[in-house]
Amino acid sequence: MATEQEFIEDGMQRTQIDEFFADELARAGYGGMDLAKTPMGTQIVLRAEKPGMVIGKGGKNIRKITSExxxxxxxxxxxxxxxxxxxxxxxxxxxxDRLGNALERGWYFRKAGHTTIDRIMDAGARGAEITLNGKVTGARSRNEKFNRGYIKHNGEPSQDIVDRGDGVAVMKLGTIGVTVKIIPPNADLPDDFRIHEDVDTESLVPEDIEGDEVEALLGEAEEPADDSEASDADEEFELGEDESDVEAAEIEEEEIVEEGVESETGAAETAPDNEIDEELSEDTEADAEAILDEMESSETSEADVDASEQPVESAAGAGLTAIDGVGDAKAEALVEAGFETVADIQDASEDDLSEAEGVGDAFAERIKAGASEVDPADVEGEN
Incomplete structure (x- = not known):
């Protein structure tokens, strides 16, 4: 058998075993399994919310599952x-599985989704996502998502770090698929990094150094071979000191002569330099004033252009903001869709409102309810 076919059959077998456990242990709160084939046999680790129901009285249920x-x-x-x-x-x-059971018991899908994802985040998860697919309300199937925190959707972290579970809710209108993704609190994400704090080196205590190491670091001074070599070294040191004193005196005399020459020539050079500096400063000030005048004139012209280019706000859609939850952006979107007055909103259906850009089914329902509470005669700008 080819290697590819072996991998395919192994994956199919694992999926079938997982579905078998999900059906048999639904009441026990089945939470997944790990399967490993070893020379001693097949090792299966079952995770369940109620292990007692999995084992059964006297191990009756677990023996039945093993034989099957x-x-x-x-x-x-x-x-x-x-x-x-x-x-x-x-x-x-x-x-x-819990969310699917809640939907089958008649929970409203939004309440069930928000309650479930809040419980996940309260348990310490770094992120979670719940997806409902099917006829959640009405005759048309759609996709509803609930997100909290941080979630990975692709790459290796989405397979190794993200815990995924699938459930089903069988409703009167049809089947609703439930998908849950959770990043546990102890997950080590690849894009996490930590900045180490600076260490105070002054508080560190140096280690004790042994006597042998001190001698090795400092070294021992070599003693001269005889007294004659020591006396010759002393004489050379004294001669070196005398020569250095003579050289220092000559350098001081040269510096004094150079200072005198510089003082004589400096007086003649500074006068023209001062005149040049004054002329440069006057020219610079004149140029700066001219630049400032040009900048002020350009700013005033730009301000006039901006004021002339600002669009005049139209009165259409101004009354829509009286509806609870409708701001300026939503009002503009409704006006573009053809709903210019509160009366237009009241006459339209929720499906018509949901076709406007940025307006979904939930917001259309909310706008419809808010418009019913507004009197068009009281809204400024409507007839």
Whole structure:
């Protein structure tokens, strides 16, 4: 068998086993499984919210599941280890099943979605996303998303770090698919970095140095071979001092002579330099004043142009802001869609309002409810 086919069959078998556990252990709060094939047999680690229901009374249920795994999936000596989920709100599979059950019991999808994602974030998750696909309301299928925090959608971190769970809610209008993605609080993301604080080096205490190391660092001075060499070195040192004194005296005399020459020539050079500096300063001031005048004239002309280019706000749509939740941007979008007055909003349907740019189904419903509370006669700008 080709290697590619082996990988495909192994993945299909894992998926079938996972679906089998999800059906058998739905009431026990199934939270996923890990499967590893070893020479000693097949090791399966089950995560469940209620391990007691998985094991059963006297281990009856776990023995039944083990025998079915051997018969249906031809597993070699399966050994199941059941572990309890410490924080169910951080397990994506458990959360997805809970949300599906809540929708089947009649919870409104927005209330169920916001409540569930708030519980996930309160449990300490770094980020979460809930996706509902299907006929959540009405006869048309659509996609609803609820986001909190930080979530990864692609790349290796989305496969290794993000915990994903899928659930199903069977409703009268049809089936609603539930997808939950959670980044746990201890996840190490690749784009995280930490800045180390500066260390105070003055507070550090140097280590004690042993005597041998001190001698090695300092070294020992070499003693002269005999007394004659020592006396010759002293004489050379004294001669060196006398020669250095003579050289220092000659350098001082040369510096005094140079200072006298500079003082004689400096008086003649400074006078023309001062006149040149005064002429340059006068020219610079004149140029600066001319530049300032040009800048002021250009600023006034630009201000006039900006004032002339500002558009005059039209009266159309001004009365729409009287509706609760409608600002200037939404009012402009409604006017562009053809709803210029509150009366137009009241006469239109929610589907017509949702076709305006930036206006969804939820906001259209809100605008419709707010417009019913506004009297068009009281709104300034309407007839």
């Amino acid at each position: 795994l051997e018969e249906r999936f031809d597993l070699d000596d399966p050994q199941i280890d059941v572990q309890e989920v410490d924080e169910p709100d951080l397990n994506a599979q458990i959360v997805a």
